[in-house]
Amino acid sequence: MTNARPSTPPPSNEPVRAYAPGSDARAALQQRLRELRGQRVDVPAIIGGEAVFTGATTEMVVPHEHSHVLGEFHHAGADEVAQAIDAAQAAKGEWAAMDFADRAAIFLRAADLLAGPWRDTLNAATMLGQSKNAHQAEIDAACELIDFFRFNVHYAEQLYAEQPNSPGAAWNQMQYRPLEGFVLAVTPFNFTSIQGNLPTAPALMGNTVLWKPSERATYAAYFLYKLLEEAGLPDGVINFLPAENGADVGDPALASEHFAGLHFTGSAGTFNHLWSSIGERLPTYRTYPTIVGETGGKDFIVAHASADVDAVATAIVRGSFEYQGQKCSASSRLYMPASIWPEIRAEVAAQLDTITTGPPEDFTNFVNAVIDQRAFDEITAYIDAAAASDDAEIIMGGAYDDSDGYFIEPTVIQAHDPHYATMEEEIFGPVTTVYVYPDDDFAGTLDLVDETSPYALTGAIFARDRAVIRQAMDRLEQAAGNFYINDKPTGAVVGQQPFGGARRSGTNDKAGSWLNLVRWVSPRAIKETFTPATHYSYPWNAPDAA
Template structure:
């Protein structure tokens, strides 16, 4: 077989379509939405070459119209988990030994399929299944997943090119082997792109994967699996199981061939996973890789020099796009006393004209939260604020779940810097602001750093470079992604590698070389070109 040192398609981010009235993409997406609503589909598990249907069918409904049935997914069992592991391990050797450019071609083709014939389908699935508006779906389930798939190929090649130096008479080489065993990918509801990347990134590096998507994201996960299959992904490389977390974990985390977990979800669940892995550590063939991106309590800090309009816009977009259901969403804001009244009026003006409703109406900026459990949690914080002497509702506070799980964008003003909604993750359209004395900028930075256990994203708005530098330096451990004069959301693959530390995860930066390095086990090879034939060193020779 002939070989070559292959170049890969150049680094570039997928352009975001705007879905303006009259555009082709808007027409195609509207048709895809109508088609999806007009039929009921059955979603199986994908285990090896089989599409596994069970007797345990679970309904899928749009969060904004929970009486409508989009389809059913077939929930699996512990036996399905065992079978998926066996199938993956059977596929491992052949996939791991496949030349890297062949693996790359599968995921490059998947990216082109999503960019082209599957774009409207995956966006419509995300809009209906996860209640995202057209723009939020476009930047997630189209552009971001395309970027992950394409740019990861570049990052993979960069890794393989990292080779050691060689001295005279020696040729040193570094192999980047896949992990020994299988990887368990656990993905969340809120980003289709994350759901696709978490199994795809380890698979690109030659690993086999058991993928468990969130039940509330299965509708678009099904499209991802269809795309992977269409792109030529061999059977058994990525196996999608639809099994409750504890059932899957009981088997996966006790299996000797468990080699790593790629996780996005809650901090509490990740801590439980880490503890479970520790309890079973002596039973594994190798020390598993543990990669996780978890919760956030993301801050926006305004300096007294900030542009009020830019700040208000950053808060509106950062806090309320996708109903605040982003781990990076602006959840707490610290605004100086000299700006609050102006900023408040701007926020109230924007929220007065923002429309809320189903995703099929492209005029709706805000849609529904993901499910009833989330709705109840979010509204409990709102009710607590209504009844607290330490907080007041500035705007919003209304909600209704009769047709869909709708929570009106809510701004709470906390009167104490440690009020609960400044500290705890809510994961909904709730922004808490704290007004500080404009002359106490340095003091409020200390408060921000110590208020929350999380360290995912943060932002500062300021026109004062000294203030920007001071905040950047003194909030160095408070956010893995830090934004200056911008909202703390919207990381772009390859431009702002994403991840945080503290209780926000292992900070392995999805969308960068750093993440892919976690899914390889390097082997150093030294070849001596002329081997010594005598044990004696020169220093042994007499004077």
């Protein structure tokens, strides 16, 4: 036993590796890609530290080469969820009672393992299983996840240190208890870092977790679980429950009296369903559950006539087409002034002419495959509709091919109607739509931006005129939880831009900040009086002097 109160190391953002030609980092990553390609992984559910092979499996394939099978994962169902709840409840007491320094050490060790010997594995798994290029995998599966681990420890320490005032002969304390029950973490396919943060942030605060990884990214999620295992995470703290159908895990988990919280990233429709299901079951639960969710966005770039043309064009290309537009922050609606749109259009076209699409193992490919056939079909349906529409036209790209992989060319649609479908509906692919507005209707265009979409996740304004920037910031105050000035609306960095949006984009609990961590505790105020009263009476209650 120690009576020390150690301070955790101050965090800093993990440096991004460049993977330049001829570098040792590039050679090591390419070698790991070859090794993983040559293996076939049998992924079980992991409950209380034990592998569970159910026999019902789904193949995990490479999106950019769908004939190549990386392995299969075993489906969890109601029986496995019941076992996981028992395991989470059994692990809860010891985990919650563990000194914060010891819990923190596990996640700090996970960060260092990921920064070192596990980096190539997580990056390569993300490249193969989710078709991310080396840079997109590096900033996600390595840097952002390392940052989540380190900064969450830092923010948790600050939260625990936040204590009430204690005047007089009393000592006031605030205990930050974990929730009374388990947390269900439901994670998306597009970011390995989010798959890591959603179960580990509640766990850091003393909670035990049931983790349902995306069926479209279970491959990288499995390696991530094994990383946490090597870091020393005790059995039963996080229980790994892959499934082809989310309801197979979600329904029995939400039916348990011990359900205490939902940490979710995914579609608005799924989140609405989960929230409704929780509401219907409120009498079942021992406590009102915590609900934290981030859904999606219809994110915008607005340019003013004073904007820098090259900066706007580059933001469009990077913000719309990095990771094939499969980011909830991707810029998928553009509002461009008529006076400079021809120059912006020419520069966007010039940049897109140099972009190649293909497998991420070829590092020269900037754009890779979309995640699967379902996504391919949904995205290309929008392209086909635009090609046939009188209200829109395809002005760049538009080609696609799924014969070997799910490849879609970066596509720009020009809408003649600002309420055309692709200006309003989330597509989640390499498709963006531009509406060209008259220069003298900038104020009206800001109204249009604010009122067009039910989402409010990210957005950007480009202008040199400071008064215009202020005008846009004020008018679009509620339109984006992450707002960018003269920068693309993607690429939030932990510790710099806490991420999340409101309206139909989620509960805006800001992953990568203390605002998220505080949702995973149930505070208890404690007052200890050193010299307690010994009689009920007060001075005011005494009779007046004769």
